[in-house]
Amino acid sequence: ALTAGIVGLPNVGKSTLFNAITKAGALAANYPFATIDPNVGIVEVPDERLNKLTELVKPKKTIPTAFEFTDIAGIVKGASKGEGLGNKFLANIREVDAITQVVRAFEDENVTHVSGKVDPVEDIEVINMELILADLESVEKRLPRLEKMIKQKDKESMAEHAVLTRIKEGLEEGRPVRALEFSKEEQAAVRHFHLLTAKPMLYVANVSEDDLTDLSGNEYLSAINEYAEKEGSEVIVISAKVEEEIAVLEDDEKEMFLEDLGLDESGLDKLIRASYDLLGLATYFTAGEQEVRAWTFKKGMTAPECAGIIHTDFQKGFIRAETVAYDDLVAAGSELKAKEAGKVRLEGKEYIMKDGDVVHFRFNV
Numbered sequence: 001a002l003t004a005g006i007v008g009l010p011n012v013g014k015s016t017l018f019n020a021i022t023k024a025g026a027l028a029a030n031y032p033f034a035t036i037d038p039n040v041g042i043v044e045v046p047d048e049r050l051n052k053l054t055e056l057v058k059p060k061k062t063i064p065t066a067f068e069f070t071d072i073a074g075i076v077k078g079a080s081k082g083e084g085l086g087n088k089f090l091a092n093i094r095e096v097d098a099i100t101q102v103v104r105a106f107e108d109e110n111v112t113h114v115s116g117k118v119d120p121v122e123d124i125e126v127i128n129m130e131l132i133l134a135d136l137e138s139v140e141k142r143l144p145r146l147e148k149m150i151k152q153k154d155k156e157s158m159a160e161h162a163v164l165t166r167i168k169e170g171l172e173e174g175r176p177v178r179a180l181e182f183s184k185e186e187q188a189a190v191r192h193f194h195l196l197t198a199k200p201m202l203y204v205a206n207v208s209e210d211d212l213t214d215l216s217g218n219e220y221l222s223a224i225n226e227y228a229e230k231e232g233s234e235v236i237v238i239s240a241k242v243e244e245e246i247a248v249l250e251d252d253e254k255e256m257f258l259e260d261l262g263l264d265e266s267g268l269d270k271l272i273r274a275s276y277d278l279l280g281l282a283t284y285f286t287a288g289e290q291e292v293r294a295w296t297f298k299k300g301m302t303a304p305e306c307a308g309i310i311h312t313d314f315q316k317g318f319i320r321a322e323t324v325a326y327d328d329l330v331a332a333g334s335e336l337k338a339k340e341a342g343k344v345r346l347e348g349k350e351y352i353m354k355d356g357d358v359v360h361f362r363f364n365v
């Protein structure tokens with residue numbers, strides 16, 4: 001499964017947020033024993049459509065789809081110099097698919113800041129610079145190898161070399177790979193390099209509980225927004241402390257709590273959805289009397305690949321996918337009526353699945 005790694009300088013609220021995630025995950029009845037790794041927190045992906053489908057189909061069970069966050073400990077200045085903890089930090093980041101960076105945007109005299117004052121952009125730059133330096137090192141190792149290949153007139157290496165040279169220039173100017181623009185062919189080469197700053201980044205501004213209801217006075221936030229915009233990254237605002245409190249509440253209590261704060265969604269739910277989008281993930285549904293269930297797939301996957309998410313046999317023996325769009329199903333009121341209205345399609349092996357497809361896979365065993 002794709003996972004987002006949570007990073008942050010000490011004392012920014014990273015553990016508080018990760019606690020909220022694991023507490024919320026522990027409440028999620030469907031994944032009680034899903035993780036034994038203490039650094040992984042599994043949460044359910046909130047999706048209104050699943051509730052609606054449950055009303056419609058009245059199954060015995062409803063199962064949301066899940067999303068994984070990985071807690072990445074130990075960012076220190078100098079990590080890219082590759083000593084001890086620093087090395088481990090970079091190795092852990094290499095394994096995740098997206099980075100969620102918690103940034104301190106709250107004041108609290110009782111919580112010391114590692115550099116003495118709250119300055120979110122400076123904090124962000126400490127982390128991002130370590131990643132840029134680590135990438136520069138990888139690039140500098142790879143370039144001479146490519147140059148050797150070019151001498152042997154290797155075409156592919158020439159293309160890679162051109163891309164890598166641009167990446168190097170960008171990094172030297174302090175720009176992460178995700179902020180650079182590439183053509184479609186170049187993007188394939190970029191993926192091949194597995195660079196840390198090529199991973200999508202989401203900034204999580206941790207504000208105080210009081211600011212949560214009125215963000216206008218929080219100057220840290222505008223600084224973070226401005227920084228993120230320059231590299232085309234998104235920012236979401238949460239209060240880690242509030243999230244930790246909400247995480248243990250039942251749904252109706254949680255709703256009341258949020259209503260009191262004038263919010264329609266918890267920060268954690270916002271974070272889950274933003275991470276899901278960031279990774280290019282989408283959801284399809286299976287809906288039967290036994291169970292209505294949401295499944296995560298990566299945008300661009302074909303019907304057989306999506307079937308394989310449920311079971312490899314579904315992919316191997318794939319015949320077709322009987323598919324109806326969520327909106328069409330809800331508009332029709334039942335699967336039968338959707339069929340009568342001609343809204344249920346028979347899709348074959350080449351079909352690219354869409355977010356919100358409700359499917360029955362047909363397969364040979």
Ligand code: GDP
Nearest residue numbers: 010011012013014015016106108111207240241
């Ligand atoms: P980490 O080092 O980034 O993991 O930080 P922690 O999550 O341990 O938080 C450090 C301290 O900041 C703890 O005392 C938290 O209670 C406090 N803290 C975290 N989030 C907030 C917040 O939103 N507001 C305030 N006032 N304190 C917070």
